[in-house]
Amino acid sequence: MRASAITKRPVVTMSGEDVAQVKDIVYSAGGGAVGGFTLAGRGLLAGPMDKGLPWSSVKGLGADAVMIADEDAFEPLDQVLHTSSETAGGGAARADVLGSQVLTDDGTDLGEVVDVIVAVTDDGFTHCDVVGYEIEASEALGQQGTKMLLPLPDTLSASGEHLMVPASARDFVRQDLAGFGAAVDDFRNQLGGQR
């Protein structure tokens, strides 16, 4: 699902109370996974909260809500932000990839990141992986200005400006989310085979 679709989603306890809403996504592992969420209160006038939600406490991430057991799932905001930036090894830990230019390792500009695509892996909900970026395509992809989905390898190098992806990622670009999961798997399998 698109990361932009997760923000503003209510955070609901298993006893049916909406205790917060997602303000922003905190990325960990150098932007390769979702580490947690920053939160805002519910309601028009509610501001940001001083607590965050680590991914490890999320019980469900669906189309309509983020589910948690109860409010004990929240941790001090610093802690949620800190754990993530520690593993990131740089300043690109937060959602700063938006607007970054995607370059292939052979030096082609593929376009600019407009959204992040995340997926929950099947292994018992332990991991929420960043599997791709939605990019506004450059000329190199042949359809300048259109939005396309670019699968990502397990790990990639990112600075504030550029994101570096293997050149073969171009072959797995998709137009919409249907079938994108399979494209990500194919792409990663192909990369795995090379090693």
Next chain:
Amino acid sequence: MLFSEARGRQVVSTATAETVGVVDGFVVDPSTHSVLSLELRKTHGNESSLRWSNIAAFGTDAVTVGDADKLTEPGEDVEALSGKDHRLVGKRVLSSAGDELGEVSDVDFDPSSGAITALLLGEDEVEGARLVGVGSYSVVVKAR
């Protein structure tokens, strides 16, 4: 039996054959998936709560109780599960995976035990055993 069918049913004392109240609402305990007590109106005194365990029979035409003294003030446990925030009907339903399934239109229960057998969501149905919690925002049910 549906909540909508049971509402308005008379509560009659088997000792005096008098009507002691009328069924007005249901207090559900999500942890046991069953009706904990009934809320009554048109009672003679201030006692308007009838615990499920105090019901003699939940019949097709009336609810019977031993005597009017089976009606009590709502206890702490009942109080904690009463009110609009804990009502099922009219509330949105979320699965524990975070997907909205619909809105509760009615509730089906077993009149012999008080167990919630199903939540009706318009055309759809969710087994009562999947009920996890009921709060101000939504009803939560186990994802399949």
